Amino acid sequence: MLVFGSKAHFDIAFQAKVLLCTHDMDYMLPYKAAKGFFHYEDTFKVFLQHGVIGRKNVEYHKSDYEVPFDLFIVSSESEKQLVVVDKLGYAEEEVAVTGLARFDNLLSAKKPETNDILLMPTWRDWTNTDQRFLESEYFRRYTDLINDERLMEMLEQYQVNLTFYPHYRAQKYFQQSLQRTNQRVQFIEQGEKTVQELLIAHSLLITDYSSVSFDFMLMNKPVIYxxxxxxxxxxxxxxxxxxxxxxGPIAHTQTELVQFIADNLQNQFANNQVDTSPLFAYRDGRNCKRIYEAVTRRLQA
Incomplete structure (x- = not known):
């Protein structure tokens, strides 16, 4: 285990010729990821990504970086052309369609032993104080949902649990409201389970805009937005x-959402008739191998 900021961390970072990271390099390096800092500009920088890009306008535009990524990993030709080349400004040879490394474990996962539902919303950057959060529509919507009478009745009827895993910044607020909730609603604290463990163990995902929906769709399991x-x-x-x-189905009201959940329960989660082929070029569990090969090809060029 490498401790961030330790002498060993600095030693290894100084020696590294290739840097692979799921976020900006500042998250990984013990020094500033900028030209002139320990020959950073001379390393080969690979952006592994932490989710399929194509929704929110992300901050990975090539022009935003003094020293941009040398290789940008994506999951499909459409993501490469429509997003990373056309919108983010990378050249075609700087983008590799390999699939994300994090997907490989998902494809080898066994079918869930239960029909439990995972509720996993993402964060809202405008709820940045206690008061704003507690007065927000976001907090009210999800608090109302986990207390919905019809939903609670359905969970009991079908003997299904709803696992609620809020964004880490929202956990303390929802944890308090869950103390008064039906026993079929289970709250998962950050660190109790990994995100992949949660995705693998559930049969239906409810989210809003989170990229974890791509991971779930990759496993051919239904998602409600x-x-x-x-x-x-x-x-x-x-x-x-x-x-x-x-x-998949998009709900704009609580009533719509609960009905979509009911449809899935009644059909035993068999109504996932969506074509995900435009999102994933590969579903063979060999993304890590392709990433390694793409990096070595560029280094040898």
């Missing part, structure tokens, strides 16, 4: 139209 604040969430723009990446 809850969109009640789309305009505000995408105030900085979208990289692709909603219907290109939000594949």
């Amino acid at each position: 809850y969109h009640f604040d789309t305009d505000r969430f995408f105030k900085r723009g979208m990289l692709r139209p909603i219907n290109d990446t939000f594949l």
Whole structure:
């Protein structure tokens, strides 16, 4: 285990000729990821990504970096051309369609032993104080949902649990409200389980805009989207139209959402008839191998 900021961390970082990271390099390096800092510009920098790009206008434009990535990993030709080349400004030879490394474990996962449902919404950057959060539509919507009488009745009827895993910044607020909730609703604290463990163990995902929906779709499991604040969430723009990446039913009200959940329970989660081929070029569990080969080819060029 390498401790961030330790002498060993500095020693290894100084020696590294290739840097692979799922986020900006500042998250990984013990020094500033900028030209002139320990020959950073001479390393080969690979962006592994932490989710399929194509929704929110992300901050990975090539022009934003003094020293941009040398290789940008994507999951499909459409993500490469429509997003990373056309919108983010990378050249075609700087983008490799390999699939994400994190997908490989998902494809080898066994079918869930239960029909439990995972509720996993993402964060809202405008709820940045206690008061704003507690007075937000976001907090009210999800608090109302986990206390919905019809939903609680259905969970009991079908002997299904709802696992609620809020964004880490929202956990303390929802944990308090869950103390008064039906025993069928289970709260998962950050660190209790990994995200992959949760995705693998559940049969239905309810989210809003989170990229974990791609991981779930990759496993051919159904996703329901809850969109009640789309305009505000995408105030900085979208990289692709909603219907290109939000594949599955989209609920705009609590009533719609509960009905979509009911449909899935009644059909035993068999209504996942969505074509995900435009999102994933590969589903063979060999993404890591392709990433390694793409990096070595570029180094040898």
